[in-house]
Amino acid sequence: MADFVVTTFDWVPKTPRGLVRDLRVRWALEEAGLPYRVESVPFGDRKAGHLAHQPFGQVPWLVDGNISIFETGAILLHLGERSAALMPADPRGRSDTIAWLFAALNSVEMASLPWALLMFANVPADTPSRKPLDDFLKLRLQRMEPVLSQRDWLAGPFSVADIAMADVLRLVDRFDGLADHPACRTYMTRATARPAFAKAHADQMAHFAAAD
Amino acid sequence: MADFVVTTFDWVPKTPRGLVRDLRVRWALEEAGLPYRVESVPFGDRKAGHLAHQPFGQVPWLVDGNISIFETGAILLHLGERSAALMPADPRGRSDTIAWLFAALNSVEMASLPWALLMFANVPADTPSRKPLDDFLKLRLQRMEPVLSQRDWLAGPFSVADIAMADVLRLVDRFDGLADHPACRTYMTRATARPAFAKAHADQMAHFAAAD
Incomplete structure (x- = not known):
């Protein structure tokens, strides 16, 4: 099997380090033990070749x-289909994982990321x-709180849905937005205590620091 | 094949009518000619049975x-896997469709829906x-504009990605947010001119009006 290739920026300012989304992909690849390498594109100059791969220049x-x-x-779903460590293979487990993956991104992050933009803007x-x-x-x-108080992971076993949801909640926690939602915070802490997260996070920090 | 069952609210206020998200599902089912029926849950009282199916009470x-x-x-992806009218079956077409489906929801709608909330709040x-x-x-x-000026549909043939993206852009257009982005508006108009959209939209309007 050929290596997966993850492309991220060559460098980013200090503020977003540890939050750039290649983290979610690194985390999934580390959980699954899939072989991969990391390549870079310029942060300062988003060329046509970049836009051909990522139309938003991200x-x-x-x-x-x-x-x-x-x-x-889409990347997490793709990797989920390649490793049972990332997504159950049975129809119901697969379906639940996909629903929670979309929920993390289109129900929770759709609220949390714009909120975080206002926080970053003070x-x-x-x-x-x-x-x-x-x-x-x-x-x-408020709706996530009872869900997360009753289970360790969103769709049964740990999955790509948890990678997405936990990373979404990390950004909320950065501005202390989980103070009134202890089950959300406990869940986020549980997820980010996994060795695969620690490896992915350290690798991202080192990647950007190397270009300083 | 048993009918698919789509559950929506029994009634909503006039403002969101035509924008409730069962529209996207109805639209996909109409495009594919899949058999379905529509059921209702109370708008005014989100019971435990509702939350068991939809944890956010939506x-x-x-x-x-x-x-x-x-x-x-997740529903659009599920239906896409059941009809070639909604998602190409070849690996690259499938992969592109899924990427654009996530792009509609997690790149464009993540920006447009919170913006629309501020518009609704005047x-x-x-x-x-x-x-x-x-x-x-x-x-x-700005990034969608060159993409949509060069193609009719996001991932080759019309797909669930277009259902999501066009419906996301409809809400922007409601507040005249596409005025400076003619290719986005032309694309949205092209998508919503399809008979399956017209049927889905009329059915949603009739469903809510019946409970007035």
Whole structure:
């Protein structure tokens, strides 16, 4: 089996380090023990060759043989189909994993990432226009709380859905947004205590630091 | 083959009508000519039975035999695997469709839906805290514009990715957010001119109106 190739930026500023989305792909590959290597594109100059792989000029993308895949969700699903360590093979387990993968990205992150953009921009808490996004995130976390208080992992065994959801929650936690949702925080802590996360995180930090 | 069962609310207020996400599922089922029926849960009272199918208390969910699926993205992928009218069967076409499906939901809608929440809340355009979200949406539409100016559909033939992306862009267009992105608007118009969209939209409007 040829190596998977993950492409990320050659360098990013210090603030996003540890949060760049190649982390989710590295984490999955480490969990599954799949062989891979990491390549880089310039952060400062998004050329046509970059956009041909990733139309939004972002990272990561994954090359598997003659197929190039963008969108972290699509990459996680692709890897899930290649390793039972990432997605159960039975129809119901597979279906639940895919539903929770989309839930992480399209229900929780759709609320949390825009909220985090306002946090990064230092928009004060009492700004009236923050309320729709504060409420949106709270609504999602309130629904996740009973789910995560009753199970270790979203879809039975640990899966790509947990990689996505835990990493989504990490960004909320960075701005202390999980303080009122202890089950969400416990879940995130459980997921990021896994050796595969630690390896992926350390590798991303080292990758960007090497270009300083 | 048993009918697919799509569950939506029994009623919603007038504002979200035509935008409730069962539309995406109805649209896909109509495109594929798959047999289905529609069931309802109370809008005003989200009971435990509802949350067991849809943990966020939202709609829709899809029942296919003994499998119940939530998240519109997961449902579209599930239906795509059941009809070549919704997703190409070859590995590259399938992979491209899945990447664009995630792109619609996790790259474009993650910017556009929070932006639309501020529009619905009548947050004035010159509110400083709107800028991060205005910029986020503009960045995504600027990258979509050259893509959509060069092709009719995202992944070759029409697919579930187009159902998701076109419906995401409809909400932006509702607040005239596509004015500076003519290729995005032309694409959305092309997609929503399809008979399956018209049928799905009319059926959703009639479903909610019947409960007034």
